[in-house]
Amino acid sequence: MNEEEKKLIYAQDIYGGGGKTWGLEKDSKYGRYLIALRNVEPGEILFVDYPLVHGPVSSYNNIICITCYRNLTEAKECRGCSWPVCGDHCPFKSTHTSQECNLLAKKRDTLKNKLTGKFNLESINYNALLTIRILLCKNTNQEKWKKINLLDPQIEDWKQSPNWLDMEMPSARYILETVSPEIETNIEEIINIFGICYTNTFSKLLPPSHQSSQDDPNNLQWTKIRSSYLVASMMSHSCVPSAEQSISSLEGDLKFVLRAIRPIKKGEQITISYTDLLEPTILRQTKLMNDKLFTCQCPRCIDPVELETNCGTLKCFTCLKTNKKPTSQLLPSKDDNSIWKCNSCKTDVKYTKVQSLLTKIKDDILIVEKPECTVQEAEKLLKKYSQLLHDGHGLLLKIKYQLCGMYGRSHGFLLQDLSLQQLDRKRVLCEDVLKFLDIIQPYTSRQGVILYELSCALVTIGKYQMTMDKQKAEQNLKQSLSYLRKSLKILENEAEGTFEFDLALGGKETLAALENYFK
Template identity: 30%
Template sequence: RDEATSDPHTQEECQILSQYGFKEKLTVEEKLSMIRTFNALLTPLRVLKEIATNPQKAELLWAFEDNVEKRKQIPNGLEKEYKVAKLIQEQLQLDIETNKILRISGIYESNSFEVPLSDNQKHRGCAIFSTVCMMNHSCTFNVQIAFFDGLAHVWATQDIPSGSPITLNYSQLFLGTPARRCALAKSKLFLCQCLRCMDPTELGTHLSSVKCPKCDTGLLVPPANRKEPWPCCSCKTSISISTIEMLTNLTATFMAKVDKNNVSCMKKILSMMEQHLGAQNSTSVELKHHLVTRIMKEPLQELSTDDLWSLIDMTESLLKVVNLVAPGKPFIRGHILLYHARASHELLFRHYCDENNHTIDTLLSETRTENCPNETIKECENSMFSRVILSERDMEPVLYKDRKLDEINISELLQQIQESRIILKGERRRPKDTRVLEAFLTRLLQKQNEPRSICNNSKNTHTTELTII
């Protein structure tokens, strides 16, 4: 407690919380439980302290929707809030009305955003932004929010006509309609009726549809009446809603136990999910996104060529879904575009780069020229892309099993990298090596358009240096 002297946790809060009572020795579970309890206690206490000396903030706060009356109609809907009120009144011995505590908790539950408290995103809190929280929800949103420097930055993901509502997505993008609507009903207390939720096919993605067990090509599509059997769009077989719910519950239980850090495990489970639910199902798509994100955290040079092609296939599959449910330029599109470009670049890099034995240290030292600033080198010190040596060699496509290297469109890759960098500026992300990827691909594109000289003697192969600019 002596160390808690800086904002937002103050000495005054320490004195109040000291009334709670502490054991001399606490287990890890007890410590975590106490932290959760203190967080629940501090939110209403901090809000009440803030509005006590600021009438304008108080007026604004009490104008927000709290949904207290709606929560009273739900079994145990205010159980946590009543416990918090009791602890504040009895344990901390503070004279605060129960209704005030319920309302503040409800206002934060309905209107707050989770925000980063540090640049590394490890520490997070919740905050209310008076303008942003007025934006309605839509599963086909047209803006996204990024939080930094204590501000909420709103970015349009597509053109918004004058007079049209500005909408956010309160839910997760790849969730199917039943799970999405259920989550919104529990957390925000409304039943979403947006364009995506009202379309059984979810704008053509079939994220909620399930692979038909009777035929190979059909999908069981959710009916307009959620209690009716699900018909197959191909063979017209129907499956009862109870069977669908049992399958959904089993899948959810299974997915909750998946180790998101185990690539091999996720690959096996993804294969199983695609076999039983279909590759289009939200569970398969969500797991595929987790798998791609995890793989991209590892050095791509350690992946096999077949794994890189698989990565390209998965990112292209994800982009098709994103283009339908989140048209425009959402942040997730920027990330997936960059993943796709990096995997494609690695394949091109392996084939077209010089075969001489260049170490990273050698390449870095050679690249320190007047045309390459030191800060650029420092930024790329852990990268294998800091220097590229291209050779004038045979440009015939290389076969990888049933795939060809010329399937990769370099012009499209350049556009993807540029687009991803523009999109991710909204999150203040600085994707590593994008300038190097662009330089490498630009040179390859030039080489494809240049007349090739035939040279049978490998010793006379002409090499061109490519430096970062």
């Protein structure tokens, strides 16, 4: 990486930290990565970046608009290319440029079912759009094209992945047919761009449109897109990261803000996580190998008890059957990666059996992230899998994390309607999740949200207790105030339009009321 390339990357940081707060390094182990050029405190902004390009992910369950990416109950056709759009009113229609429209028009006859005249989801190649938008930069934005080509495609690694090239070739041919001869390219270049996208894009979940009808369940579904950033793509991964990113909404131009979540010393690498940190090592490693082609060797991944969190610890199946008390722990063997071993009865269990079990549980608990899931359903899943997993296991924490918000926001469980017992349940759940976050994800939006939920539980408990035990009530109110201050400190800079931003707005009123009470 020469000095000219460094300057181009530094200049992409509109916050001005490039070459001052952070610098670029490169070696054979990590490739290019960011280091701190000075001591950094938690909460500090490290850089701000905007996407070079963004587009849909590879597939969806419903027809989406190709400009705002929202689910469409009644899709309209773009007047130029016939691809699905919201209509002329879509606020992001400029995403779909006239050059793109002219190219996509070549595929207009393949988009619909000839018998029904309706869009055929399987015939809409959403996966091709991001690559086409990148290729268009060759003709329309040479500066952006130059920046895109600074991104490492790791193409040789992808080609060695079983069947990867064979699976990608049909899409590459589709794109070549679509963009030729207007854009001068070839299969090799298109495959290289695939590598860039797989290696360097970031996913973003978009909430349902506020204008959508709430009567249609499709409109309650979030949609995912992917964006490519120049500076952000230089960062390495850790399962105990030193920084966390926040990506704003489409309305906020998908602004990428990176903040430190723990102290970073001068010369230390700045890392983020490429995967969900609530998941146990065995599932994170599978995800990283499938999506990024590497095995993480961070301190958490090489520790069987995951830095004392027990995020991956199971209860021993053999000890459970014999009703042994207390139930012992099933952990990865330090001597043999292919087995897990009980720390009491020494029973061996194959790695593949544990992986299969946890994958099944992960799939089973996905329901808790859907808006239709009830408190009762989530509690039932928590009870079911608590029989097999350690109390600190990441998959249980996923359920607990959702329940922290469901107690207080779900139908029939609004905060003002909760009993003291239910409020105490909310408190316990929040405290369980915070034990993990304090170690793995301090000063993150996730911690800010749980601190807010815990504050809500305590302030409501305090109000209940005021007529019965004023001293105890005020203790809870003071604790609530402390948690709320810390929550708002974390969430105050969240991107506008996000759930976290809205929480912080509402929390300021409660903060003022509590502070006024204790004056």
